[in-house]
Amino acid sequence: MTELIKKTASELIELMHSGEVSSVEITQAHLDQISKVDSQIHSFLVVNAESALATAKDVDARRKAGEVLPMLAGLPIAVKDNLTTVDAPTTAGSKILEGWIPPYDATVVTKLRNQLMPILGKTNLDEFAMGSSTEFSAYGPSKNPWDISRTPGGSGGGSSSVISSFQAPLAIGSDTGGSIRFPAAVTGTVGIKPTYGAISRYGLIALASSLDQIGPVARNVLDAAYLQDVIAGHDPFDSTSLPDSLGSMVEAAKAGSLAGKRFGLIKQLSGEGFQQGVRNRFAEAIKLITDAGGEIVEVDCPSFEYAIDAYYLILPAEASSNLAKFDSVRFGMRVTPEGNPTIEKVMSATREAGFGPEVKRRIILGTYALSAGSFDKFYGAAQKVRTLIQRDFANAFSKADVLISPTAPTTAFKFGEKVADPLAMYLNDIATIPANLAGLPGISVPIGLADEDQLPVGIQFLAPSYKDGLLYEVGAALESTLEGIWGKRMIDFAPKLEVN
Amino acid sequence: MSEITPDLVRHLANLARIDLTDAELLRFTEQLSVIVDSVAKISNIVDENTPATSHPIPLNNVFREDEIRPSLTQADALSGAPDSAQGRFKVAAILDEE
Numbered sequence: 001m002t003e004l005i006k007k008t009a010s011e012l013i014e015l016m017h018s019g020e021v022s023s024v025e026i027t028q029a030h031l032d033q034i035s036k037v038d039s040q041i042h043s044f045l046v047v048n049a050e051s052a053l054a055t056a057k058d059v060d061a062r063r064k065a066g067e068v069l070p071m072l073a074g075l076p077i078a079v080k081d082n083l084t085t086v087d088a089p090t091t092a093g094s095k096i097l098e099g100w101i102p103p104y105d106a107t108v109v110t111k112l113r114n115q116l117m118p119i120l121g122k123t124n125l126d127e128f129a130m131g132s133s134t135e136f137s138a139y140g141p142s143k144n145p146w147d148i149s150r151t152p153g154g155s156g157g158g159s160s161s162v163i164s165s166f167q168a169p170l171a172i173g174s175d176t177g178g179s180i181r182f183p184a185a186v187t188g189t190v191g192i193k194p195t196y197g198a199i200s201r202y203g204l205i206a207l208a209s210s211l212d213q214i215g216p217v218a219r220n221v222l223d224a225a226y227l228q229d230v231i232a233g234h235d236p237f238d239s240t241s242l243p244d245s246l247g248s249m250v251e252a253a254k255a256g257s258l259a260g261k262r263f264g265l266i267k268q269l270s271g272e273g274f275q276q277g278v279r280n281r282f283a284e285a286i287k288l289i290t291d292a293g294g295e296i297v298e299v300d301c302p303s304f305e306y307a308i309d310a311y312y313l314i315l316p317a318e319a320s321s322n323l324a325k326f327d328s329v330r331f332g333m334r335v336t337p338e339g340n341p342t343i344e345k346v347m348s349a350t351r352e353a354g355f356g357p358e359v360k361r362r363i364i365l366g367t368y369a370l371s372a373g374s375f376d377k378f379y380g381a382a383q384k385v386r387t388l389i390q391r392d393f394a395n396a397f398s399k400a401d402v403l404i405s406p407t408a409p410t411t412a413f414k415f416g417e418k419v420a421d422p423l424a425m426y427l428n429d430i431a432t433i434p435a436n437l438a439g440l441p442g443i444s445v446p447i448g449l450a451d452e453d454q455l456p457v458g459i460q461f462l463a464p465s466y467k468d469g470l471l472y473e474v475g476a477a478l479e480s481t482l483e484g485i486w487g488k489r490m491i492d493f494a495p496k497l498e499v500n
Numbered sequence: 501m502s503e504i505t506p507d508l509v510r511h512l513a514n515l516a517r518i519d520l521t522d523a524e525l526l527r528f529t530e531q532l533s534v535i536v537d538s539v540a541k542i543s544n545i546v547d548e549n550t551p552a553t554s555h556p557i558p559l560n561n562v563f564r565e566d567e568i569r570p571s572l573t574q575a576d577a578l579s580g581a582p583d584s585a586q587g588r589f590k591v592a593a594i595l596d597e598e
Contacts, residue, residue, distance in 0.1 A: 074564035103576040196556045210555050240559060309539040320516060327517070329589050336592065343592045348519035357527075360518055364531055367512045368504075381543040383552035388545070389552060422531055424537060439556025465557060 005166040006027040006492075009075055009223035016063070016074050023056035023063075023074025026169075027118045030076050034120065034167045037497050042142045043162040044121040045081050046088050052076060052118035052275040059116050070239050072230055073116035078168040081122035081127055083214075084203040085109050088119075092205045093127040093137040093155075096354025097332045106203020108172060108214055108237045115230050120168050123158025127206045127356045128323065129179055130422040131155050132428040135419045144187060146494055148453055150412040153183030153428075159217040160187040164494060171217040175313055176207045178408075178432025180215045181444040185407035185458025188446045188490045190218045190475070193432075194228060195465045196439035197242040200235030207434055208318035209240075211311075219491055221256075221445060221476040228468070242466075252469035256476035259293030263474075264400025268304040269431045274409045277450025281457040282406045285447045287406075288481050294474075297320035299396035299403065303388035304434050308426055310385035311433045313369045317379050320366030323359070324353065361422065390438045397464050402474055405431045405446040407458035435462050443471040445479055445491040447495050456490065504533040 004012070004026055015021040031049050038044055059074035079085065082092040084102035093099040102262040105113070112119060126136040134141040134157035144152040145165040150159040159171035166320040173180035175193035184191025192215045199214045206212060206230030216227035228249045235241045265286070271279040290296055328334040335349040355363070369378040396403055408428055435442040444458040459478070463470040483489055509529045513520045520528070574587050583590040 100580050103572050103579050165597050185528075197559070236564070239562070240555075240557070242557070267528075303545070306542050306545060309542045312535065312539055313542070324516075328582060329591055330577075332582070334582035341592055342596055343594055344517065345519075346592045347517040348514075351517055352521075354521040355518065360513075360524070361528055361531060363516045363518065364509060364512045364528060364598070365535060367516045368508075368532070368536070371512070371515075376542070377543050380552060381546050383554055384546035384550040386553040386556075387551050390556075422535060437556070 005033050005170070006275040008219050009169040009226060010220075012075055013226070014074065023059040023118065024053065024200070025481055026074065027052050027056040030120060033165075037165050038167060040143065040148065040497065041145055041161050041167070041216070042140060043123055043158045043165065043167055044078070045091060045093070045124050045139055045158070048088050048119060048122035051087055052120050055116060055118040060183055069428045070230070071116040072226060074118070075170065076118040076120050076168055077112060078120050078123050078159060078162045078171040079109060080110070080125055080156055080171070080173050082125060082174060082205040083109055083172065084205070085119070085122065088121065088122055090205070091139070092129070093125045093139060094354065094356070094359070095333065096350070096473055099205050100331055104203065107200035107237060108339065109203065111231050114199060123156070123162055125158055126155040127186050127359050128205065128319070129155035129174060129176055130286040130319070130358045130362055132178070132182060132425055133157065133413070133415075133418070135415065136356055138356055141415060144412045145497060146187065146412065150414050150455070151186075153186040153412065155179040156183045156217065157483055159353045160184055160189055160191070163187070163189045163217055163219055165497060166489060169219065170223060172214060172231070173217045174204055174212060174214050175436065176211045176213075176315065177436050180217060181442055181458070181460060182284050182408050182428055184217060184444040184447075186412035188225050188494060189220055189454030190226050190443070190445055192216050192228065192443045192468075192471065193435060193441060194468050195242070195246065195441045196230050197240050198246055198441070198468060199228075200233070200238040200241045202235055202237040205285060206322040208315040209322065210318060211315060213436070220489065221479050222250065222253045222444070225253040225295040225472050244467055246468050249469060249472045252472040253476040256337050256480060258289050258474055261402060261474065262295045262297055262400045263289055264297055264299035264403040266304070266403055267298055267300045267404050268302065268397070269405035271406060274406055275411060275450060277452045278406045278408070278410065278457050280451060281448040282459060284460050285478065286404070288478065290449045292477065292481060299399055301389075301392035301396055301434070303385060303392045306385050307389055307434045307437060310389070311427060311429070311437060312365070313378050313382035314386070314437070316362040316366030317369045317417050318366070319442060320363045320370065323363055326354065358422075386437050393434070393438050393440065393464075401463075402470055403462040405458040405460050407431060411450045411453055411455035411457060431460055440465045440469045441471055443475045445475045447478070447482060448490070449493065504529055504536055
């Protein structure tokens with residue numbers, strides 16, 4: 001049954017629907033893989049084997065009895081550990097929440113349960129999703145299955161590595177500045193940040209509320225489409241969730257086409273300063289798009305140069321406010337200094353002990369950006385840059401249907417390479433951040449391996465808000481063209497992991 | 501050069517209720533100086549005529565009927581608390597003993 005773990009989610013759905021394979025077999029195959037490889041990869045913070053198998057057994061019994069079940073019933077999934085779950089500790093990768101069992105499920109988790117999907121466990125992340133490598137997780141980093149001396153990207157490195165090491169067929173991620181798309185690019189997987197508000201954020205431990213978006217992590221574009229279709233939709237518990245449906249992503253992926261569309265090559269992200277192997281694969285992808293009848297046009301987005309700067313003011317500002325709730329009163333850690341301390345002393349000691357370095361750095365930076373005297377110069381100016389970036393996008397989308405760039409400037413980097421230099425770490429997200437600032441959707445699709453290090457490279461497609469379907473349409477078409485050339489899927493190039 | 505000094509970082513950390521060690525204070529002063537110097541350039545490309553954007557997707561406030569709906573029980577709400585008493589969160593003294 002080891003072959004089961006190599007199948008795509010779409011294939012597994014068909015196998016279950018035709019009765020060839022049971023959910024218990026699929027779930028057990030993935031649990032076996034977790035026991036074999038996760039001591040090495042460390043994708044999971046907690047594995048919930050018992051409850052996953054119980055759900056799988058329930059699905060099999062009901063399917064056998066002839067009951068009509070939801071589309072994804074019985075398909076196992078992994079969930080990023082910044083989403084609340086009533087039956088598993090939720091830490092957001094932080095010591096301050098160690099052992100916390102939330103009293104409610106995130107809306108996305110409720111939807112997975114309503115689909116009867118076995119939840120295998122919770123995946124690792126940089127603390128409160130602040131980082132690009134999982135090196136800021138309080139519970140140790142996840143490894144990149146392509147080369148375990150390298151990071152799987154971040155913050156969602158647990159969800160990207162779980163997919164690329166065949167420990168789960170699907171995973172949930174969250175993307176504030178690239179935390180789904182960047183890890184996808186460096187692990188040869190597919191990751192999507194949907195339009196802001198397409199998926200409820202209720203129960204997502206907030207990092208920056210005007211930027212955060214939950215989305216699918218998958219082995220191919222169609223799999224991601226299946227997941228987005230079941231987790232999307234309006235939620236009365238999230239006032240920013242979109243009132244209207246964006247349509248079927250599965251239909252869009254199945255209709256996959258590049259012909260007749262205009263692809264905007266973003267001048268500021270066309271590869272200058274990017275790793276040569278990334279540029280080579282990107283150039284080949286452009287040629288394939290042209291060969292398939294797509295038209296390439298150059299678009300100019302001059303304000304993108306300031307996107308990272310604006311982002312690293314808006315995000316810390318919002319985060320400093322969102323993380324104020326970790327105050328030792330209602331949940332999480334409490335550290336009481338000696339003597340007879342006041343509550344303020346208890347809070348300060350708790351937050352000192354409970355937060356890691358990147359979280360402290362960003363809280364202090366955000367407090368500064370919002371403080372009297374700095375507000376106009378920093379936070380206020382950053383919000384204005386946000387307007388300029390939206391104008392650049394509006395202008396670009398008047399000339400192109402979809403925008404393209406490499407997802408990341410480099411392939412996966414080594415542990416320790418950037419951890420002491422915050423600015424170097426922030427540059428990983430240069431191509432992904434503009435979409436969060438403007439709220440529009442983006443997808444990363446694997447386009448091959450870089451010549452110099454044989455590590456995965458991703459292309460990013462961006463579409464106007466509400467047009468997530470376009471991303472699935474062009475993403476699936478390019479993926480199928482590339483698989484035709486390779487004779488196999490991207491993930492089949494991954495080196496075999498040594499097993500225990 | 502930015503105006504980030506150890507005293508300012510100490511003040512900001514105090515506002516954010518984080519009791520930094522001396523080593524952290526020095527390291528963060530250095531790192532935040534570099535970050536602030538780098539991001540400060542954005543104030544040069546905007547002016548008073550550029551409107552600010554606080555939210556990516558235009559949404560209007562909506563109202564709903566004020567109805568009683570199921571919510572967390574008191575026990576659920578207290579389930580994660582480090583300390584509680586008589587159905588309430590229990591904390592250290594709010595004020596110094598004077």
